[in-house]
Amino acid sequence: MSSKQINIFLTGATGYIGGSILTGLLQHPNVSNFKITALIRGDENRVNKIASLGVIPLIGTNESHDILEKAASESHVVIHTSNSADDIPSVKSILSGLNKRTQVNGKPVIYIHTSGTAVISEDVRGEKGSNSIYSDLDPNKINSIADDQWHRDVDLLIINAAQANPLLKSVIVLPPAIHGIGTGLFHRDSETIGSLIRAALKRGKIEMIGPGESKWGYSHIGDLVDAYILLLDQLLAVYGPNAKSDAKPSPYLTIGREGYYFTVDGQVSGKEVSEKIGEILYKRGILQSPTVTSFPDDEIESALFGPFSWVLGCQSNSKAERLAKLGWKPHRPNMIDCIEEQVDAILNDTKNKTLIQYTYTKKNNS
Secondary structure, three states: OOOOOEEEEEEOOOOHHHHHHHHHHHOOOOHHHEEEEEEEOOOHHHHHHHHHOOOEEEEOOOOOHHHHHHHHHOOOEEEEOOOOOOOHHHHHHHHHHHHHHHHHHOOOEEEEEEOOHHHHOEOOOOOOOOOOOEEOOOHHHHOOOOOOOOOHHHHHHHHHHHHHOOOEEEEEEEOOEEEOOOOOOOOOOOHHHHHHHHHHHHHOOEEEOOOOOOEEEEEEHHHHHHHHHHHHHHHHHHHOOOOOOOOOOOOOOOOHHHOEEEOOOEEEEHHHHHHHHHHHHHHOOOOOOOOEEEOOHHHHHHHOOHHHHHHHHOEOOEEOHHHHHHOOOOOOOOHHHHHHHHHHHHHOOHHHHHHHHHHHHHHHHO
16 A cells, blocks of 8 residues: 655744754655645745755745645644744644644644743853753643743643644654754754854954853754654654554653653753853954953843843753653764854855954954
8 A cells, every 4th residue: 555645844944943854854764755845935046945855835934824824734744943932823823724634634633843941941141050950751840830931832822722632743842052053955053052153253252141150951953853853753653644543652752731852962051152162263363362251231132142142041951851762862963062163164154254354353453
């Protein structure tokens, strides 16, 4: 018996995480059985490049309710990565489409949602945080998180939707800070590390939030993609259009209110990251000193990436124990060891040439 085609709708295909997931899907051994639709903005160059991969480009944004709803209603699987952690309207559109699909055909649908470990973070402004650790094997502790935490309103929306519709098989992936060079066609660098590097180039010094003692979890982009593909495969085996009638999920493949998946592979402090960036930029002759100082509080948001910049001063402790039980084996280099390649990527980016020259000139004239 031939396998049925699996319709996958992916958002964020031009981004760092989404673009790398798209590459993972295209390298999947069963890719010939996938029909992949990718939501992208209407840039002709990007549309053509996506289409050249055999992917169907769907022009729209997170605000395109009708487009998102229709695409979701035509899909067996939705993977949402485009500003997904905090964008309620896009999530509502996707959930509406998936619910409509189940109402029509009475069969399960799969929703893989991208949240983040900011939902468990402690806002300590670079100071040492507590030793409280969240494990995805303890969903009750995760579900005790305050409703006003970052991302929590969106996570609750999904959990409640899955509770209301048993055919909606939802999982929430909670990546920590991601590092490594992505494998997508467009945006390939980490916002976390990249923002600190670019701030150093612009400001002529390397900085951190507060004393830099708070610690972040991290994961390599390649290992994160492996986690998504692993979840996709296991969910399809039980709930997909080709699932066997007697298929039983692993006890660790949980969904809905218990369907949380951390992807952390280690921890590092903000100070350690900034020190490594400073060391590299100083050796390259770009910074006058490798010494790390603290951002003035009133300049953090403008120097980095707006109000969410404070996450770089948060403490976040998590364990990816559920994914490990399912067979996830992160094996790529740690965050510190990947910083140099990201510095090189940014320095080689022509968009940064003027900025680098300005910083270098300013250093040598001071």
